[in-house]
Amino acid sequence: xxxxxxxxxxxxxxxxxxxxxxxxxxxxxxxxxxxxxxxxxxxxxxxxxxxxxxxxxxxxxxxxxxxxxxxxxxxxxxxxxxxxxxxxxxxxxxxxxxxxxxxxxxxxxxxxxx
Amino acid sequence: xxxxxxxxxxxxxxxxxxxxxxxxxxxxxxxxxxxxxxxxxxxxxxxxxxxxxxxxxxxxxxxxxxxxxxxxxxxxxxxxxxxxxxxxxxxxxxxxxxxxxxxxxxxxxxx
Numbered sequence: 001x002x003x004x005x006x007x008x009x010x011x012x013x014x015x016x017x018x019x020x021x022x023x024x025x026x027x028x029x030x031x032x033x034x035x036x037x038x039x040x041x042x043x044x045x046x047x048x049x050x051x052x053x054x055x056x057x058x059x060x061x062x063x064x065x066x067x068x069x070x071x072x073x074x075x076x077x078x079x080x081x082x083x084x085x086x087x088x089x090x091x092x093x094x095x096x097x098x099x100x101x102x103x104x105x106x107x108x109x110x111x112x113x114x
Numbered sequence: 115x116x117x118x119x120x121x122x123x124x125x126x127x128x129x130x131x132x133x134x135x136x137x138x139x140x141x142x143x144x145x146x147x148x149x150x151x152x153x154x155x156x157x158x159x160x161x162x163x164x165x166x167x168x169x170x171x172x173x174x175x176x177x178x179x180x181x182x183x184x185x186x187x188x189x190x191x192x193x194x195x196x197x198x199x200x201x202x203x204x205x206x207x208x209x210x211x212x213x214x215x216x217x218x219x220x221x222x223x224x225x
Binding site for chain 1: 145149156158204214215216217
């Protein structure tokens with residue numbers, strides 16, 4: 001089954017404790033991205049990647065890192081989480097081909113930073 | 115930066131009625147997409163309309179695009195309680211680029 005998976009689905013942590021949220025897709029998509037969703041603000045893009053070893057900042061990259069060493073994986077790293085990073089996070093992927101603009105979203109990771 | 119803005123923010127209707135949501139955006143686009151999100155879950159793609167298209171249909175969904183007004187509308191006909199969700203428009207400025215989402219319309223369909 002074609003899907004985007006994220007782990008963990010729920011995470012409670014404390015300020016400053018490094019964490020990684022994994023994202024994996026099995027559709028051989030070139031393009032992957034991370035969004036955060038906050039009440040009243042909708043979805044905002046954090047980082048995106050056009051292909052392996054190619055990443056770029058989205059609208060709200062501060063406090064986040066990403067890497068794209070393999071095509072299927074795009075982990076989101078919070079080196080020193082802060083309470084303002086409490087949010088619902090979504091990973092998404094899409095094919096890079098023309099006419100293939102639909103993005104496929106993971107189920108979300110709900111993060112609480114105390 | 116927010117490209118698409120949905121209107122209304124919330125909409126409450128009865129089953130069987132039609133629901134119309136609007137989206138306005140600021141810059142020229144390559145395509146506009148509508149997504150649905152059930153409470154706290156992942157987004158599901160509904161329909162995509164390209165900048166050279168004016169109207170598209172998919173089942174009970176009808177999307178229009180007016181590039182001169184930089185606006186789009188999503189019509190759900192004969193709504194059902196299962197249509198209760200948040201609906202987001204997202205714009206893509208050029209092929210191969212990122213999607214920019216609006217803040218969404220929360221639709222409640224009562225039995």
